[in-house]
Amino acid sequence: MRSGRLVTRLDIYIFRQVLVALLAATGGLTALIWLTQSLRFVDLVVNRGLSFFVFMHLTGLLIPSFVVVILPITTYIVIQFIYQRLSTDRELMVMRAAGLSPFALARPALMVALLATFMGYALSLYIVPASLSSFRDYQWQIRNRLAAFLLQDGVFTPLSDKLTVYIRSRDTDGSLHGIMVDDARDATAHATILAERGRLVEGPNGPRVVLLDGSRQQIDHQTGRLNMLTFKQNEIDLADATKDDGTRVADMSEVSLGALLDPHPALDRDKSKWIAEAYKRLTLPLTTMSYAMVALWSSVGGAFRRHGGWMRQLAAVGIMVALLALGLVIGSLAARDNHLIFLMWVHAIAPGLICAILLMAPAVLFLGYRLRTSSV
Numbered sequence: 001m002r003s004g005r006l007v008t009r010l011d012i013y014i015f016r017q018v019l020v021a022l023l024a025a026t027g028g029l030t031a032l033i034w035l036t037q038s039l040r041f042v043d044l045v046v047n048r049g050l051s052f053f054v055f056m057h058l059t060g061l062l063i064p065s066f067v068v069v070i071l072p073i074t075t076y077i078v079i080q081f082i083y084q085r086l087s088t089d090r091e092l093m094v095m096r097a098a099g100l101s102p103f104a105l106a107r108p109a110l111m112v113a114l115l116a117t118f119m120g121y122a123l124s125l126y127i128v129p130a131s132l133s134s135f136r137d138y139q140w141q142i143r144n145r146l147a148a149f150l151l152q153d154g155v156f157t158p159l160s161d162k163l164t165v166y167i168r169s170r171d172t173d174g175s176l177h178g179i180m181v182d183d184a185r186d187a188t189a190h191a192t193i194l195a196e197r198g199r200l201v202e203g204p205n206g207p208r209v210v211l212l213d214g215s216r217q218q219i220d221h222q223t224g225r226l227n228m229l230t231f232k233q234n235e236i237d238l239a240d241a242t243k244d245d246g247t248r249v250a251d252m253s254e255v256s257l258g259a260l261l262d263p264h265p266a267l268d269r270d271k272s273k274w275i276a277e278a279y280k281r282l283t284l285p286l287t288t289m290s291y292a293m294v295a296l297w298s299s300v301g302g303a304f305r306r307h308g309g310w311m312r313q314l315a316a317v318g319i320m321v322a323l324l325a326l327g328l329v330i331g332s333l334a335a336r337d338n339h340l341i342f343l344m345w346v347h348a349i350a351p352g353l354i355c356a357i358l359l360m361a362p363a364v365l366f367l368g369y370r371l372r373t374s375s376v
Contacts (some may be wrong), residue, residue: 010095010240014082014108021078021278022112033066038295053274061135068123075116076291076320079109083299084313092300093133102359106296113292120285125257133254175199179211181236191218192236197375199328209236252277254257276335276344283348287327324350 038059072213074225083105085093094103151207157164162185195214211234216226252260259280263271298316330343 002181010100011108011111014086014105015111017108018078018082018112021082022074022116025056025065025074025078029070029074030063030066033070034063037062039065058135058138061131061138064123064127064131068120068128071116071120071123071283072288073320074290075113076295079113079292079295080299080313080316081159083109083295087299091160102300105300106359109292110289113289116292117285117288120288124281124285129254129256133250136254176209179209180215181209181211183236188221189218191216193217195234200227210234211236219337228334256279272338274334275338276331276341279334279341279344280331283344286352287323289338290348290350290355291320291323293352293355294323294361301355301359319351323347 020289028124041055041059083092092105153167153169156164158164162183164182166178166180167176170176176198179193179195179198181195183193184190193214193216197213198209198211201208201210207255212232214231214234216229216231216234218229219225220227222317250261252270259290260274260281263274294316298312299313327347330340330347334340334344
């Protein structure tokens with residue numbers, strides 16, 4: 001009874017340490033990646049007038065896609081770190097002396113890895129596609145309805161293939177100075193519009209620019225003469241200028257698993273990529289368990305060494321680097337030829353099975369030895 005109670009307390013002790021460390025490591029690394037990736041959106045707030053809430057909303061939708069990629073890696077790092085610390089503090093030695101097998105020592109970490117695997121599937125199959133779809137919808141909305149904020153001082157800004165806007169300077173109140181617009185939306189009336197000043201206003205369909213004290217220059221294709229019209233005030237709808245025809249085409253990273261496995265006939269050219277993406281979502285969470293087994297094999301597998309098994313630790317690091325590189329290569333090959341998709345399953349499952357066998361082998365041999373000696 002005491003032994004079972006001791007095992008339960010030790011399980012909770014190790015489980016809590018691994019789980020807390022995993023949450024901290026994953027959260028910290030995710031925040032770091034989010035910070036580096038969000039820098040490209042800072043200009044929208046600083047120079048183009050978008051609110052900080054829009055910035056946080058837009059970049060926050062990318063966080064689940066970061067977590068699903070780094071979760072298997074942080075699981076390996078945390079398990080390796082926690083068990084190495086337990087070994088350095090001689091806690092593993094005491095647990096082994098209490099009669100705990102390598103599997104009993106690995107059990108709390110396996111429970112955490114299993115939770116991380118379930119979380120990986122939830123992210124990969126549901127949360128990440130939904131968040132990326134919302135992210136691209138929001139980008140679409142910003143580009144089509146807030147196109148005016150994309151204007152930069154001293155830069156020719158193409159708002160579409162047929163409309164380019166240049167402004168010399170912009171005041172803090174939104175007033176524009178030195179405006180030039182190249183408008184080719186009407187193929188029969190390609191015009192260049194110049195204005196001394198202007199301002200941005202919100203129209204019923206999106207942003208509009210009001211031009212003051214300017215001229216409209218247009219070539220008459222029949223006579224070849226330049227026609228010029230001066231005006232005191234004119235308006236151009238920027239929302240219509242950037243609005244694409246039809247609806248936005250969904251990317252393979254934001255559609256459901258079923259849509260990936262059975263892509264639209266129009267996507268036959270990229271069908272192999274879509275199918276490979278589907279199996280990537282199914283296999284990536286499984287690497288969490290495999291990476292965890294690599295860490296456990298290097299930490300609690302084999303005989304205990306007083307000064308630590310540094311060679312085994314270095315071997316585990318080398319194996320992890322090789323697995324990460326191999327995963328990228330296999331993913332690229334499977335996207336070109338779907339007959340190689342089975343390699344994705346091998347890459348996700350085989351390392352974990354091999355390390356599990358190596359981890360359990362001493363206990364199995366010891367049990368066999370006990371059975372043989374008892375029979376004698």
